[in-house]
Amino acid sequence: MTRRQLIVIGGGEHAAVVVDAARSAPDRWELVGFSDPDPGPDAEARLGLPWLGDDQAVASRPVEGGSDKPSLVLGIGLSVAARRAAVDAFGTASWAVIVHAAAWVSPSATLGPGTVVLAGAVVNASATLGRHTIVNSRAVVEHDVELGDFAHAGPGAVIGGGARIGDDAFIGLGGLVRDHLSVGRGAIVGMGSVVVDDVAPGAVVAGSPARQIRSDVAVGDAAIPVAADRA
Numbered sequence: 001m002t003r004r005q006l007i008v009i010g011g012g013e014h015a016a017v018v019v020d021a022a023r024s025a026p027d028r029w030e031l032v033g034f035s036d037p038d039p040g041p042d043a044e045a046r047l048g049l050p051w052l053g054d055d056q057a058v059a060s061r062p063v064e065g066g067s068d069k070p071s072l073v074l075g076i077g078l079s080v081a082a083r084r085a086a087v088d089a090f091g092t093a094s095w096a097v098i099v100h101a102a103a104w105v106s107p108s109a110t111l112g113p114g115t116v117v118l119a120g121a122v123v124n125a126s127a128t129l130g131r132h133t134i135v136n137s138r139a140v141v142e143h144d145v146e147l148g149d150f151a152h153a154g155p156g157a158v159i160g161g162g163a164r165i166g167d168d169a170f171i172g173l174g175g176l177v178r179d180h181l182s183v184g185r186g187a188i189v190g191m192g193s194v195v196v197d198d199v200a201p202g203a204v205v206a207g208s209p210a211r212q213i214r215s216d217v218a219v220g221d222a223a224i225p226v227a228a229d230r231a
């Protein structure tokens with residue numbers, strides 16, 4: 001298997017998890033460093049990687065003679081707007097698909113460029129994952145699920161067979177989505193929620209059974225609210 005150089009875009013909390021996933025496959029990825037416009041003082045130590053500058057610095061990095069340009073992967077987690085902006089800024093970059101060595105991905109599943117599948121996750125038969133999707137730790141994406149571009153199955157989420165999760169949508173920690181339902185573009189399913197009906201685009205639903213608690217999320221611009229001290 002050819003080993004490729006890899007640069008992580010963003011040096012925050014999610015980046016550390018993505019770095020661990022790449023490190024679990026050392027025959028596949030050689031980590032070069034990370035970009036961040038404003039890394040915290042401990043970012044290099046936390047990621048165990050050198051800071052390469054902001055995205056501009058990474059985009060204009062000279063390529064060593066004879067080698068390929070490094071692949072990129074997003075280390076930005078919860079802000080869809082920031083994730084999309086970073087991808088747009090790099091234009092035609094080569095985006096890596098990172099699968100943690102302790103994840104299971106069916107050979108019949110399709111993973112779009114930039115997708116990361118984290119430790120303990122399962123992506124089952126004939127699932128179709130779009131660009132820059134995240135299947136977070138121990139999430140289960142069942143057979144025939146369609147996960148749209150930039151969609152994110154949070155840690156421990158379970159998405160039932162044949163469900164369709166729209167672009168930019170987010171299923172929170174431990175959320176359950178019944179098989180064959182649709183979760184609309186940019187919708188947010190709260191942690192621990194049980195989705196038993198289709199979710200409208202841009203809706204925020206929570207609870208068991210999940211009910212709409214907000215509808216003011218701009219579709220395509222969803223930033224998932226996190227605990228205040230982590231925003």
Ligand SMILES: CC(C)(COP(=O)(O)OP(=O)(O)OC[C@H]1O[C@@H](n2cnc3c(N)ncnc32)[C@H](O)[C@@H]1OP(=O)(O)O)[C@@H](O)C(=O)NCCC(=O)NCCS
Binds near residue numbers: 171
């Ligand atoms: C659903 C969520 C996005 C709502 O966030 P918010 O808009 O800031 O909402 P609030 O915390 O102000 O809560 C609004 C109401 O919904 C309730 N609520 C919030 N999240 C809920 C949940 N997951 N299940 C049930 N009820 C919930 C609150 O208790 C509150 O009820 P009240 O009005 O009766 O007091 C958020 O709670 C959530 O689940 N985020 C996902 C976290 C996550 O998965 N992180 C992953 C990190 S890797």
